[in-house]
Amino acid sequence: MSQTITSPSNSAATEAPPQQVVERMQAIVGAENVLTTLADRTVYECDGYTLAKTRPDVVVFPQSTEQIVAIVRACRELNLPFLPRGAGTSLAGGCVPVGGGVLIALARMKRILEINIRDRYAVVEPGVVNVWLTNALKPFGYHYAPDPSSQGACTIGGNVATNSGGPHTLKYGVTVNHILGVELVLPDGRVITCGGPVEDTPGYDLTGVIVGSEGTFGIVSKVWVRLTPNPQAYRTLLGVFDSIDDATNTISAIIGAGIIPAALEMLDRTMIRAVEAAFHFGFPLDAEAVVIMEVDGLEAGLQEEADRMEAIARAHHAREVRKASTEAERALLWKARKQAFGTIGRLGYPSYCTQDGVVPRTRLPEIMRFILTTAQKYHLGICNVFHAGDGNIHPILMFDERDPDQVQRVLAASHEILAECIRLGGSVTGEHGIGVEKIDFMPLMFTPDDLHYMVRLRSAFNPQNCCSPGKMLPTAGGCAEGHTVLQTKPARRAAV
Amino acid sequence: MSQTITSPSNSAATEAPPQQVVERMQAIVGAENVLTTLADRTVYECDGYTLAKTRPDVVVFPQSTEQIVAIVRACRELNLPFLPRGAGTSLAGGCVPVGGGVLIALARMKRILEINIRDRYAVVEPGVVNVWLTNALKPFGYHYAPDPSSQGACTIGGNVATNSGGPHTLKYGVTVNHILGVELVLPDGRVITCGGPVEDTPGYDLTGVIVGSEGTFGIVSKVWVRLTPNPQAYRTLLGVFDSIDDATNTISAIIGAGIIPAALEMLDRTMIRAVEAAFHFGFPLDAEAVVIMEVDGLEAGLQEEADRMEAIARAHHAREVRKASTEAERALLWKARKQAFGTIGRLGYPSYCTQDGVVPRTRLPEIMRFILTTAQKYHLGICNVFHAGDGNIHPILMFDERDPDQVQRVLAASHEILAECIRLGGSVTGEHGIGVEKIDFMPLMFTPDDLHYMVRLRSAFNPQNCCSPGKMLPTAGGCAEGHTVLQTKPARRAAV
Incomplete structure (x- = not known):
């Protein structure tokens, strides 16, 4: 199986997954919680960023922490990469299974385990949809503050992975400000608990560094979230x-x-x-x-x-x-x-790419003019809907994915807009993460020493880099060696 | 020199430091910024927690990031442990130079480098005293929100190390909520910048995990802090x-x-x-x-x-x-x-030990009764002044440090109170950190797997454990191998 994955053409992913892998996974979660057909796996080849695609070898739906542990251990034995997926609403390719392997879909871990109004926290499984929690809290006059526009679909686990924001981030902060603790299945199958309902826990703030780590440390299997009273x-x-x-x-x-x-x-x-x-x-x-x-x-x-x-x-x-x-x-x-x-389809383009940049608020007029000029330069339709108060822009580049020239122009325009965000003192992502899309920007934002220590940090949790390889950091290594470069790039080229 | 430090009796620290070390340090910062006499070094043998004492071999006052880098590199070459110190107001022995070595006193790096009201941040050196910043902001109607009771003495760098709280933590959050970024000198002499004035930066949230790491990752040499408008x-x-x-x-x-x-x-x-x-x-x-x-x-x-x-x-x-x-x-x-x-002296005891525990707010009546009972049981004077809204208790145990029996009783009473905090669903520190004092509690609060990953995380930054050895985590290793156990324990016993 490991040869299959190392194949630069990822041809194996079009074939049926090896029986050995399927049987291992079915033994853990039952046949009804494993997807193996080409059609089924194709559904999971990308997320909201449609310009990078890689089919997983198998999609598995665990329903408990114990099952996640068993899956991770099996992947380790089989030398397979693996990664978590929530609702797949990521816009930067965070859910693309770089290198193939096992996609651990958490959508069936969707229970709200506890609501404690007195101490203002809830405990949820990672597949709980963001708005379900707020709906469950309505009778108590509370809500879960981070409210991404995709809150009707996106999951709390996915929010944790990307440190999601939302319109009310301006006053209430992003996801990390509302996460009290997480249970994390490490790539070696150990389970650690970081934080929890008591606000002041000693030791390193592992919760803070896990939020926003885009699945590169392990699989979050339980989340303690802060509850916010509804405004009067x-x-x-x-x-x-x-x-x-x-x-x-x-x-x-x-x-x-x-x-x-x-x-x-x-x-x-x-x-x-x-x-x-x-x-x-x-x-x-x-x-x-x-x-x-x-x-x-x-x-x-x-x-x-x-x-x-x-x-x-x-x-x-x-x-x-x-x-x-x-x-x-x-x-x-x-x-x-x-x-x-959801209304962009009305504008007559079959595809769109939502960008996610940040500029200091005072530079908003400049970046908006730059976006307009760039759209004209590349003859692209661009519209904007964004968290202006945070300086977090979301230009939406509209195109037809079937036309290689348009795809090329979208990529070029995206790159120029994000580079301009950096030049204006901002950053290339406000809330959607780096995923596979923005890896190339990391060396523009960080020194080699900064990146060196990020890799060291990742290695502390994920030493073989078998968990979510090819994400966030511009480095190959471990399970993903070779794939990181070989498989995301062809996927992009294929789209072109 | 390394033999001297490995001496379990730490006898070397009573002798003059080796000329080689003194000369290296003087060459970096000038003779006026190096303390070497026994009397001078004795001042730095402990912090606000007076029950653990170890004299540093030498105290060095850098005045720039470059000087810190040079000191750290020299320590590495000389195989000497080193650690940072702010104002020494820590109450858990965080400033005790376990294993001797070089104490990097940051009190002379005390410049406010920038105040930017429009974008609501300031850049300060680590030795800036907390209240100086708020005083500097007064004309603008802003302040720096974390306000420890020691704010007239403690430094921002020390606040970052322990993730300090204060009376207004209840509404405004602790230090980590107000730190936008840090410049960190790593134990290998590299310098990395994490975060900064722009709120949304991609990559791992290194700032969050550095805040509260008690100097075990490196030396913070510059801090970007958030400014808070004064309430109307x-x-x-x-x-x-x-x-x-x-x-x-x-x-x-x-x-x-x-x-x-x-x-x-x-x-x-x-x-x-x-x-x-x-x-x-x-x-x-x-x-x-x-x-x-x-x-x-x-x-x-x-x-x-x-x-x-x-x-x-x-x-x-x-x-x-x-x-x-x-x-x-x-x-x-x-x-x-x-x-x-500062008024406790009025109560007629020469020494006091301020404890720092946390309980869920609803358990405050219970823990207060327990504290009273424990004081009676051990015939100790105890008074309480604390952040009640956070459930963060500060029982102050009063005693005479010269009486071994009283010291023993203080340690026993402290232990029982903190253990009770854990039993009630709380924790052994709200804001003062683990330091050397509470290391033994870590295995009570965390599983071996949790601690294993904390050590791995520390090793990502501080692989030889030469920077702040013997702090926070119940593990020896590297520079501190042997000393961690050998030197803090005798210090406690010596006091007893």
Whole structure:
């Protein structure tokens, strides 16, 4: 089997997986929890980043920590690489099984094990969908704060892997700020527990470094999350602008004024058109940008904050500032924002690539102009919907994946936009991770010594690099030696 | 020199350090920045935890990252252990030079390098005293949020090493929540930068794992910290209680009611007596406990929050609820809290040992009763002043260090209290770290597999364990092999 995987053409992945592997996995989880056919495995060849594809040799659905341990141990004996997968909503190829091997799909570990309102934590399995937890907490007046736009599909385990953000990250922080502890199955089959319900635990902050490690340390099998009381009240405004600069300057000015909004989200004209075509919210089709501005907290004082935001928007030439005067109107605004990605199909392109860069907030006008220029240069459709308050941009490059020239132009434009983010003092990912897509940027952001110590850190947990090889760090080694380079690159070229 | 250090009696440390070492260090930092006499080195034999003492062979004061690099490289060549020290306010022996060697005192790296209000960060050298930064920020209406009681003396570098808390941790979080990045000199002399002013950086969250690593990864040479806007207003109340249970139940009830106070600090009767004897604040000497309750934020709505806290205190039989009606009155209350430790001398004991445990907030009544019983059992004076809102207790055991029997009783009582914290679902340190004092508790809190991976993590940065040997983890090895056990234990026994 190890020869099959080392084959640079990954031809084996088109063949049936070796019977030995299938039988081992079926013995652990039962035949109904193992996928082996070509059609089934093709479903798992990529995630939301469709420009890198590698078929796993087998897909396994464990239902307990013990089963994950048994799978990992079997992989070790069989010298197979393995990696975890949540809902596959990653946008940077984090779920691509580089080097083939065993894809450990956690979607069937979906139980909420405990909800403890008094001590404000919950314990969940990694496959619990983000919004399920918030739904389960509704009767108690609590929620789970990180709310990615994909929260209706993405899993808490996946959120932990990529340290996901969301619209309310601006006030409430990203995933790492809400994870109290994790249970981790190490690549050697040992199980460790880091953190837990008590906030102050001694020892190294392993929880913090595991969150965002993109599966390169092991498989998270249980998660202790912090619960957040629902705000007493909200004020949600929609600023309508005739220029992108006015919109981004408004955002920078609101933060500069010392207001800490719960969210500051921006949609550009093309995005407004798509959302409007799908949902008919009544957004002004001729506006250059709209900004959703939300403050939350105690009712007392909240209107004053909202009034200040409105005044700032107007001072920056907002054409109009609409107010969500009911909970239904607020829900509608957020539906527009969160389902924006789902409406892109309306714009007439079969594929899109969502980029994820960060710039200092004050550089938003510059990067938005750069994105526009780059789109024109490469004759690409680009629209924008993003966490403006965090300086976390999401230009969406639209194309037809079947046209190699368009794919090439998307890759080139993406690269230029991300390089510009670095030049402006930002970074190449705000919340989607490095995955396989952005590995080449790591040496631009870190010194060789920085990267050397990241690899050493990974080796502390994952010495053979059999767990999630070819992810995050621009290094080969161990199980993935050879594949990292040989298999992601051909996949990209194949798409081209 | 390496023989000298391996000597179990540490006798060398009473002799003059080898000329070779002194000359190397003087060549790097100048003679005026090297301490070599017995008297000078004796000052650095311990920190706030006086029950473990080991004299360093030499104390060196670098003034730049380059000098730290040169010192570390020289130590490596000379096969000498080394460790960083801030102000020495650690209460768990974190600054004790286990195994002798070179103590790298960072107190002269005390420059605030940059204050950037717009992007809300500052860059400081590790020797900057915590309160200096907040003082420097006053004109801008900002502060550095973590405020240990020792903030007038402790350094930001030391805060990073132990992940310090403080009274306002309850609302604002501990040090790790306010550190954006660090520059770290590794034990091999390489320098890496983790994080920085941009919040979203890809790669592993090395900053998070370095904060709280107690110098076991390397020497932090520069720190990027987050700045926090000053609250618009405060309400500070003092609840006076005739029973400890009423006071702790009030605390639990305030949090349970969904209020997020800025601080909830408790002083018991003995502590009140000491504070009163020193400062004459007018605290009621016959009360069993007082609780400082503070809310902060926007003026609007704040009084309502304060009123709710007062009502909860009264519902739990507070005899009286005093209000700080002016900024001067508020400052006085905080002076009482923050200088409480300094007043313990009034109670007539020459030494005290401040313990640091954590329990779930709802278990506070139990642990307070246990502390009282344990004090009686061992005939020790014990007083309490602590971060009640966090469940972070600080029983202060008072004794005479010259009396071996008293020392023995203090150690036994400390051990029992901390073991009880674990039994109640808590931990043996909230903010002071493991240091040398609490190493023996680590196997009670972590499985062998957990500890195995902590050691592997340390080895990723500090493979020879020459940097801060004998700290945090119950393992010998490398530079410290032999000393870890041989030198801290005799030091304790010597004190006994």
